[in-house]
Amino acid sequence: MSSSQEAQGRWRWLWNRLRCMTPVEVVHRAARAATAARRQRLMAEPVPAPALVEAPRWVQVPPASEQLVAGTTPYLDEAGALHAGRVRLFERERFDVGVEPDWLRCPLTGVTAPLRPARRIAITDRAQVGDIKYLWELNRHLQWVTLGQAWALDGDAAHLDLLRRQLAGWLKQNPPGQGPNYTSSLEAAIRLVNWSVTWQLLGGANGAIWQGHEALRGAWLEAVYRHARQVARAYSRHSSANNHLIGELCGVYVASRTWPAWPQLVRLGDAARLELIAQVDRQVHADGVPAEQAFEYAGFIFDFLWLAERCAAANAEPMPEAYRARLRAMADFAHALGGASGGMPAVGDADGAEALRLDPRPGREPLAALLEKEAALGDRAVPPWLRPRDDIAWLGLARPPVALRAAATLDFDAGGYVLFEGGHLQGGMDVGPLGYLGIAAHGHADALQVWLSVQGEPLLIDPGTYAYWAEKAWRDYFRGTSAHNTLELLGRDQSDSGGRFMWTRHARARLLRRERSGPGRLRVVAEHDGYGTALLHRRELAVDCEAGRLELRDTTPRPVAAALHWHLAPGWQCELLGDTLLARRGRWQARLRVQADAPGELALLQGQTDPPLGWASGAYGDKQPSPVLRWRGTAARWNTFIDIESLSE
Structure with a gap:
């Protein structure tokens, strides 16, 4: 990158940072910058003699x-x-x-x-x-x-x-x-x-x-x-x-x-x-x-x-x-x-x-x-x-006892998460805000994403973070919409990034309905406005844990260029058969079937680099290829059916 490009990047970041500040914060930061040299001098001032007390x-x-x-x-x-x-x-x-x-x-x-x-x-x-x-x-x-x-x-x-x-x-x-x-x-x-x-x-x-x-x-x-x-x-x-x-x-x-x-x-x-x-x-x-x-x-x-x-x-x-x-x-x-x-x-x-x-x-x-x-x-x-x-x-604390106990709740309305558990399945759906305060520094563009585990083994995953200071394309990917189990519209993220730890426009998610009809049976309807109020993304999730089945319906008000991603954990052996992904791991088998109201391209991808797609990060600084099922095309309605079964039963 040339020095002029670096300078442009710094000015762009500064402008984005200012957009995320209130006038009071701008004044605060200006005052702090003006006194930086004084604080530097204060650091080197003599330290008062300590009174050594236990x-x-x-x-x-x-x-x-x-x-x-x-x-x-x-x-x-x-x-x-x-x-x-x-x-x-x-x-x-x-x-x-x-x-x-x-x-x-x-x-x-x-x-x-x-x-x-x-x-x-x-x-x-x-x-x-x-x-x-x-x-x-x-x-x-x-x-x-x-x-x-x-x-x-x-x-x-x-x-x-x-x-x-x-x-x-x-x-x-x-x-x-x-x-x-x-x-x-x-x-x-x-x-x-x-x-x-x-x-x-x-x-x-x-x-x-x-x-x-x-x-x-x-x-x-x-x-x-x-x-x-x-x-x-x-x-x-x-x-x-x-x-x-x-x-x-x-x-x-x-x-x-x-x-x-x-x-x-x-x-x-x-x-x-x-x-x-x-x-x-x-x-x-x-x-x-x-x-x-x-x-x-x-x-x-x-x-x-x-x-x-x-x-x-x-x-x-x-x-x-x-x-x-x-x-x-x-x-x-x-x-x-x-x-x-x-x-x-x-x-x-x-x-x-x-x-x-x-x-x-x-x-x-x-x-x-x-x-x-x-x-x-x-x-x-x-x-x-x-x-x-x-x-x-x-x-100095005693080791706590070990015992099974039911979760106090599976509904976290203030934080924006709806969880489900029953049979061999466990998972949740994100209906919360992007993050905290104006920059939402550590949030990801993941509104309405779903994750799923089978008897503790991750199946549908959030791919993680990878690294903060790696090449920008990798930072953007892991925090972007295409790295999450949700719908990407118009080829861009739900929220607008202004830097590695900054979002200048925040998608707002809203829980419309939640019904629990029995243990492990859940229906959720939610939407977000990340692509504007005229292009709301609405998702309906129906879960029957005992039957090992999830049904998801994604809709937009009109046909739009879209990509629907389903990220699977590394270790699942995957095969695409027509409109169905067959995934196997140990004694478990999962079938993911995607249908849309218009023709599109359904592909099983892994370890793509330009642009990044199909990766998972299990620890900071580490990434490995992982399978992702992607539907891409122009449509207004998508149905995904997920069925889990044990091969040993």
């Missing part, structure tokens, strides 16, 4: 290794990898970063970011910073928590030595306000959370790690103070006040109670706690659905809310009952999504990032983890399909 600890070392699901081995193995210079990022990927990493070097691309004032760093420029997600993930310091856990479990001083070396290196390479690690308030807040947990695991101000290294402890405390002040001066506001703001408030609050060494920081924590309580009501619907319409982000924000609750309880300032009720509602939604077999769809953005990793084993499932954490907090049971993890053990 604060209540909400992180606890399990008194017996038997309380850990797999014993101490995973912790010591993970620490061993860190001693060899290998770190795990995004839950599953390992990178060789060295025993003393270059904290400015992107682990994915090898690009080293410049050490200049943070406000002058373009985090979207891969030539300058590499892939910023990977660089930020390394600098969240989840791995330091693992070293702290290993020290707490085996007492090997080598863990302390490695922590000291990495801490000293990080502080040296990241002077206040300089470099890519000061470009995001959320990232600074997540560091504070992981620093807090590490500090507690190491024994606080008087831990063995500081014997003879008091100057390093002092330098770390200065960084804590500066981080908290930086975050509080630049909270994410207005159309950016999404999960970032929750994470930022949690970071400041946790820091203020872990290190109540400065009255200024304690006051910042007081304010952060009150605003965090208010944000729960804004960012989590009363029915537990995350307002961002991104299911993995539910687990992300829950971790912040849960950690803040634990910190508050330890400091004798418990969160109000309304706050706890929202956490229970989030767990109820996760439980309904998981159903009897644990199949959870990948709706909305998912970047694989973690705020805190207390269990080092791979295989993390954010919504399942959410369910276990809330159950331990609220003394409730977890379903049998849930794979237990150790997070709760490190916060």
